[in-house]
Every structure is written in structure tokens, then in C-alpha cells.
Amino acid sequence: MPSIPLSNPDILADLLRQVFGFAAFRANQEAVCRAALEGQDLLLVMPTGSGKSLCYQLPSIALGGTALVISPLIALMEDQVAKLAALGLKVARIHSGQDRGASRQACIDYLQGSLQFLFIAPERLRVPGFPEMLAKRKPGLIAIDEAHCISQWGHDFRPDYRMLGQHLPALRPAPVLALTATATPTVQADIVAQLGMVNPAKFIHGFRRENLAIEVVETPVPERAGAVCRLLADRERRPAIVYATSRKQAERLAEELAARIPAAAYHAGLDAEIRERVQTAFQAGELEAVVATIAFGMGIDKADIRTVIHAGLPATLEGYYQEIGRAGRDGKSSRTFLMHSYADQRTHDFFLNRDYPPVGDLEEVYRVLCDEPIPVEALRGSSKLDEEAFDKALEKLEIHGGARVDFGGGVTQGGPGWKKTYGVQAQYRAEQLDKVLRFTVSSECRMAALVRHFGDVEDATQPCGVCDVCDPEGAVLKLFRRANAAERDLAQRIVNELRSVDYKAAGTLQRDLELVGRISREEYDGLLDAMVRAGLIEMENAEYEKDGEVRRYRKVRLTAVGLEMRRTTSMELLIADGMVEGFGGRSDAPARARKAKTPFKTSNTKKAEAAATELTPAGAALAARLREWRATEAKRLGVPAYVVLHDRTLTAVARRRPENPRELLAIDGMGPAKVEKFGGAILGLCGAE
Ligand code: ADP
Ligand code: ZN
Numbered sequence: 279m280p281s282i283p284l285s286n287p288d289i290l291a292d293l294l295r296q297v298f299g300f301a302a303f304r305a306n307q308e309a310v311c312r313a314a315l316e317g318q319d320l321l322l323v324m325p326t327g328s329g330k331s332l333c334y335q336l337p338s339i340a341l342g343g344t345a346l347v348i349s350p351l352i353a354l355m356e357d358q359v360a361k362l363a364a365l366g367l368k369v370a371r372i373h374s375g376q377d378r379g380a381s382r383q384a385c386i387d388y389l390q391g392s393l394q395f396l397f398i399a400p401e402r403l404r405v406p407g408f409p410e411m412l413a414k415r416k417p418g419l420i421a422i423d424e425a426h427c428i429s430q431w432g433h434d435f436r437p438d439y440r441m442l443g444q445h446l447p448a449l450r451p452a453p454v455l456a457l458t459a460t461a462t463p464t465v466q467a468d469i470v471a472q473l474g475m476v477n478p479a480k481f482i483h484g485f486r487r488e489n490l491a492i493e494v495v496e497t498p499v500p501e502r503a504g505a506v507c508r509l510l511a512d513r514e515r516r517p518a519i520v521y522a523t524s525r526k527q528a529e530r531l532a533e534e535l536a537a538r539i540p541a542a543a544y545h546a547g548l549d550a551e552i553r554e555r556v557q558t559a560f561q562a563g564e565l566e567a568v569v570a571t572i573a574f575g576m577g578i579d580k581a582d583i584r585t586v587i588h589a590g591l592p593a594t595l596e597g598y599y600q601e602i603g604r605a606g607r608d609g610k611s612s613r614t615f616l617m618h619s620y621a622d623q624r625t626h627d628f629f630l631n632r633d634y635p636p637v638g639d640l641e642e643v644y645r646v647l648c649d650e651p652i653p654v655e656a657l658r659g660s661s662k663l664d665e666e667a668f669d670k671a672l673e674k675l676e677i678h679g680g681a682r683v684d685f686g687g688g689v690t691q692g693g694p695g696w697k698k699t700y701g702v703q704a705q706y707r708a709e710q711l712d713k714v715l716r717f718t719v720s721s722e723c724r725m726a727a728l729v730r731h732f733g734d735v736e737d738a739t740q741p742c743g744v745c746d747v748c749d750p751e752g753a754v755l756k757l758f759r760r761a762n763a764a765e766r767d768l769a770q771r772i773v774n775e776l777r778s779v780d781y782k783a784a785g786t787l788q789r790d791l792e793l794v795g796r797i798s799r800e801e802y803d804g805l806l807d808a809m810v811r812a813g814l815i816e817m818e819n820a821e822y823e824k825d826g827e828v829r830r831y832r833k834v835r836l837t838a839v840g841l842e843m844r845r846t847t848s849m850e851l852l853i854a855d856g857m858v859e860g861f862g863g864r865s866d867a868p869a870r871a872r873k874a875k876t877p878f879k880t881s882n883t884k885k886a887e888a889a890a891t892e893l894t895p896a897g898a899a900l901a902a903r904l905r906e907w908r909a910t911e912a913k914r915l916g917v918p919a920y921v922v923l924h925d926r927t928l929t930a931v932a933r934r935r936p937e938n939p940r941e942l943l944a945i946d947g948m949g950p951a952k953v954e955k956f957g958g959a960i961l962g963l964c965g966a967e
Contacts (some may be wrong), residue, residue, distance in 0.1 A: 343418025
């Protein structure tokens with residue numbers, strides 16, 4: 279073990295090289311290590327894979343003494359222990375998956391001071407005498423991994439983590455480092471309070487991913503497969519991971535994709551051997567797309583993933599963020615697409631009910647328990663619940679302390695406190711889904727919204743510039759159209775209405791303008807979103823309580839720009855309008871080689887060019903002629919070119935080459951008035967070779 283005097287100012291950098299073999303610190307690591315070295319309590323919220331472990335390991339080695347590491351999962355613990363042991367460090371662990379002798383030896387080594395790291399599971403603190411043993415020789419540093427587990431507002435709440443707070447004082451004065459990859463501001467405050475941390479330095483960083491362009495698109499379920507196939511037909515969008523919401527969806531999507539590109543499914547229902555093969559093939563580049571359920575990705579270390587598609591609504595923003603985070607690890611521009619619709623909500627409600635059964639189910643199991651152990655099978659057999667529901671109820675009871683299962687499978691009754699924590703957690707899960715839903719309909723920058731969700735409020739004020747909200751025209755899947763005269767007029771009325779007030783609730787505004795019943799809710803919301811994008815108004819989610827129920831509403835207020843704006847008719851208002859042509863529709867439509875649109879290009883001409891390159895050479899030539907004619911015509915009429923013919927329509931005409939007015943009329947965007955006015959000219963161009 280290298281011994282380096284503490285006074286050496288570069289001790290951290292030296293240890294980083296000598297012990298860990300790393301050439302340089304990653305962002306924020308050094309600052310964290312320095313703070314820890316000074317003995318400060320720390321709260322670290324950084325994404326998975328950002329190198330949090332080093333932030334407690336390095337200062338602990340520098341400080342000397344033993345680091346006590348509390349970790350909620352045996353697998354996590356084993357992984358860390360193996361890594362540290364491989365570096366030649368003295369490590370031991372104590373958890374239930376280990377035999378008694380090994381645990382005893384770990385205690386002896388700990389008390390002799392020969393360990394650099396001791397890993398323990400939080401349940402250990404319940405073992406009589408164990409906390410006292412730890413306190414006999416105080417650790418040099420205490421690290422609490424997955425610290426969000428302590429908060430009942432965090433996902434994965436672990437009641438055992440609650441006990442940590444009461445045991446820490448006896449182990450002080452060591453600094454306490456709490457580490458997690460996810461903690462909303464509420465959870466952060468809870469962690470600090472529960473652990474009794476003293477003026478902790480907070481490091482909440484690294485959630486922004488500059489090279490990801492996020493696109494969220496409402497997509498009807500039957501159109502998703504087609505959209506996925508077309509997106510990935512473009513070589514530059516591969517390799518790609520597609521996340522499906524069920525095994526069945528994963529299989530089907532993989533089959534459709536495999537007819538076009540090297541692709542396979544990956545989910546927990548497949549043999550380990552097959553999964554291994556899929557993963558290896560993807561890693562090696564033999565497979566260019568994998569359609570997976572959440573089981574995929576953990577073991578993936580592939581830097582050049584260009585696209586991550588969610589073919590359904592994810593259950594949590596945490597999971598979603600982690601999954602899109604697998605794109606663009608090499609730092610190059612990458613795109614992520616989230617497809618959702620109302621149908622996803624129902625699916626999730628179903629999962630929620632399955633994973634969090636009604637309290638009544640748990641109560642039923644709890645009631646028959648007593649102090650005498652009853653075998654699980656006997657309980658299951660006599661229960662009114664079916665097998666699956668029974669197992670789920672017992673599992674939840676055990677997690678929340680309402681039941682104890684001994685090694686022989688005997689169940690005894692636990693404390694009555696389970697009801698409260700279980701209720702809170704079930705509620706929390708429902709709220710998580712709510713957050714995903716709100717994310718999909720929000721008009722805030724997608725990246726900023728995620729950064730805020732993870733607790734970095736400071737960084738959340740910065741728009742990313744490349745998501746579908748920041749740069750609607752650069753969107754690949756979502757199409758925006760310019761507002762028509764009536765919509766622009768309505769926007770003007772909204773601006774006028776807001777001018778004299780601080781804000782109005784979206785619903786009130788709709789009523790005051792007497793729009794209810796005159797335009798649909800979707801149209802109204804679409805217009806408000808367009809006004810947010812144009813910078814005229816801001817919207818904020820708010821809630822109030824009525825009859826004991828929380829009601830949500832949106833505050834709408836003018837921005838400084840909106841306040842200045844006398845006439846909005848000159849503003850460019852872009853209204854979300856379905857998907858880019860060629861991306862919706864049935865998936866059995868022929869896959870076209872869609873020429874790459876380099877990520878992050880924003881201008882319309884680029885989009886038009888990209889669309890035009892899908893055409894045959896003759897089609898492209900026709901498109902060029904049509905465009906030329908359109909420019910002249912627009913000039914003659916004194917209107918913008920798209921008023922004469924929309925890009926989409928122009929491309930469709932060039933592709934289909936209609937021979938008569940009826941065929942022309944069948945093309946989307948060619949109404950009777952247009953055919954009347956321009957039909958002759960267009961058909962003339964189509965006929966000329
Ligand atoms: P987290 O706990 O934040 O999820 P880890 O601590 O497991 O992340 O680190 C992720 C990976 O990054 C590990 O393989 C680790 O060895 C590596 N790593 C951490 N710090 C550095 C560094 N300064 N230079 C190179 N690799 C690093
Ligand atoms: Zn953005």
C-alpha cells in the first residue's frame with residue numbers, strides 16, 4: 279500500500295494514479311474528494327456511472343482508517359468489494375448471504391484496524407450488539423450508498439435505512455458521505471435530516487447531457503412499429519436500443535425490424551444463453567438494434583449508440599433518464615425518441631395495481647399471522663387470494679415489517695407500522711408515473727426538466743437548444759405547422775387578455791375568452807404550447823386543495839416579450855401537428871432509405887432536402903422543378919412559399935406523380951381550392967419529362 283504524507287498537496291492525484299490507475303479526475307470528483315478530506319459531511323447526487331464510488335474511496339484511503347460503507351444490495355456490495363480487492367486494498371463485507379465464520383472474521387479484522395473498507399447491509403444494525411461493536415473502533419469515514427433509500431419519498435424506500443440516523447452519532451466524528459444517483463430536492467432534504475448531517479456540502483451535478491436531442495411525440499400504438507422501422511432505416515441512426523413496454527411488444531418489434539436490419543429482442547423471458555448472445559452481438563456490432571425491456575442495458579458498455587427509442591411510456595423518469603443516457607457515450611450527437619399516447623396510461627395503471635396490491639390484500643395476510651411461525655405454503659393454501667396476489671402481498675408485508683420470514687420459510691407477525699410506509703410508497707409510485715405524464719405534456723425544455731427532476735435546480739434554468747421544445751423545426755419525428763390566421767388571431771386575444779393580470783389559470787382563460795366548446799381542448803393546449811415555444815407566455819404547474827382533494831392547474835402568464843408584443847401576427851407560431859410524413863402509418867409500408875439528417879440541423883430547407891433525397895432520381899428532378907415553380911408563384915402572389923405548397927405536399931406530389939386532378943386531389947394537403955388554382959400548372963410539370 280503506498281504511503282504518502284497527508285501534507286502532500288497532490289496526495290489525491292497521486293493516489294488516483296497509483297491506487298486506481300486513473301490518469302485524471304472526472305468532472306467534480308476532485309472537488310468532492312477535497313471536501314471529504316477536510317472532514318466535511320457531503321451529499322452527492324450524480325448520475326450512475328459518473329464515478330461516485332471514487333469520491334469516498336479515495337479520500338478514505340488518504341485519511342487512513344477504515345471506511346464503513348453501507349450498501350442496500352448484496353450484489354452491489356460484492357461488486358465493489360471485488361473491485362477494491364483487485365486493487366490490492368484490504369476489504370471485508372458483512373451481509374446475510376455470507377457464512378457466519380466470514381462475518382466473524384470481518385468483525386475481528388475491523389476491530390484490529392486492519393481493514394481499509396468494511397461493507398455492511400443496513401439490516402445488520404438490527405443485530406443486537408453489532409452497532410456497539412462498530413462503535414468500539416470508530417471508522418475514518420462513513421459512506422452511505424444509494425442514500426435515497428432512506429427517504430420514503432425516494433423510490434426503493436428501505437425501512438432498514440431509517441435506523442441509520444440513530445446509530446450514526448455513536449460512530450462519529452467521521453464525516454458522513456451520502457451518495458445517490460437520484461434525489462429530488464424533497465428527497466435531498468430528507469436524506470440530510472434523517473442522517474443528521476451537519477452542514478453538508480452538496481454536489482449535485484452532471485445530469486445534463488449536451489449531445490442528446492430529446493424528442494417526445496404522441497404516437498398512436500399502431501403507428502409505433504412503423505415509426506421505429508423508418509427511424510432506424512437510416513444507417514446513421516444506428517446502433518440503436520429500442521425500449522418496449524412488454525416482452526410481447528419487444529418480440530414483435532424485433533421481428534419487424536429484423537426484416538430490414540440486423541436486430542433482435544432481449545428480455546427477461548429469454549434463455550440466459552440467448553440473452554448473452556444478443557448482448558455480445560450488439561456489443562460487437564453484429565446486431566445494429568436491440569429491442570429490449572428494461573432488463574437490457576445494465577451490462578452494456580457501448581459508446582457509439584446513436585439512438586434510443588422508447589416505444590411506450592416509461593414508468594419513472596429515473597429509468598427513462600438512465601435509458602436515454604446509454605446513447606452517445608462517445609460524446610457525439612445522438613437522438614432519443616419517446617412515443618406515448620393515452621393508451622400507455624392504462625397499461626401503467628395495470629402494472630401499478632399488480633405491483634402495489636390494495637392494502638386490503640396485505641391486511642388479509644397480516645391478520646392470520648401470529649408469534650408462532652406458520653409455513654408459507656400453509657398460509658398460501660388457506661388464503662382467499664390467488665397464488666400470485668398472495669406472494670405479492672406477503673412480499674410487501676415483509677419489506678414493510680408487517681411479516682417476518684425465517685430461513686425455514688416460517689412466517690411470524692411483525693409490527694403494525696407497515697400500513698403507513700406501504701401506503702406512502704404505493705402513493706409515491708403513482709406520483710412517479712404522474713411525473714412521467716407531466717414530462718410528456720410539458721412545454722419546458724426536455725433536458726432542463728430532467729436536470730431539475732434530479733435535483734440540480736441551478737442548472738435547470740438553461741435550455742438545451744436541441745430538444746423538440748427548444749428546436750421544434752429540428753425535430754425528426756414531430757412535425758410543426760405554422761399557425762393559421764384564426765390561430766394567430768386567437769393568440770393575439772390571449773396576449774391581450776393576459777396583459778392586465780399577473781396570471782390566469784389555463785381553464786379560466788379558456789372560459790373568459792369564450793372558447794369552451796368552440797375549439798377542442800387539444801387545439802387550445804396546442805396553441806398555448808406554441809405560444810410558449812414562441813416565447814410569448816410561460817406556463818407553470820400549480821395546485822390547490824378543494825374538498826380535501828388536490829387539484830392541478832396551469833398558470834399562464836405573459837413573458838417580457840409577450841408584454842412588449844403589440845401584435846403577435848408577425849410572430850412565428852409553430853403548432854405541433856402529428857408526425858413527419860413517412861414516419862406514421864402502417865409499418866408494412868416499404869422501408870425507404872431515408873437519407874441522414876445530421877442531428878441538430880434546424881432549417882426547413884434541410885428538412886426539405888432530407889425528404890427529397892428519398893425520391894428516385896426522376897422524382898427528385900420533379901421536386902426541384904416544382905420548387906422552382908413554387909418560388910415564382912409565391913413571388914407573384916406575394917405569399918410565403920409554403921402557402922402555395924407545403925414541403926410535405928410537394929414531396930408527395932413528386933413521389934406519386936399524379937396524372938389527373940383526381941389523383942392530385944388524393945394527395946394530403948391538396949384541397950379542392952388548391953387543385954382549382956394550381957392543378958393545371960402542377961399536372962403540367964408532372965407530365966413534362
Ligand atoms: P457510480 O457509482 O457513480 O455509478 P462508479 O463509481 O461505479 O459510478 O464508476 C463508474 C466507472 O467509472 C467505474 O468503472 C470506475 O472505475 C470508473 N471511473 C471512476 N472514476 C474514474 C476516473 N477518474 N477515471 C477513469 N475511470 C473512472
Ligand atoms: Zn431543450
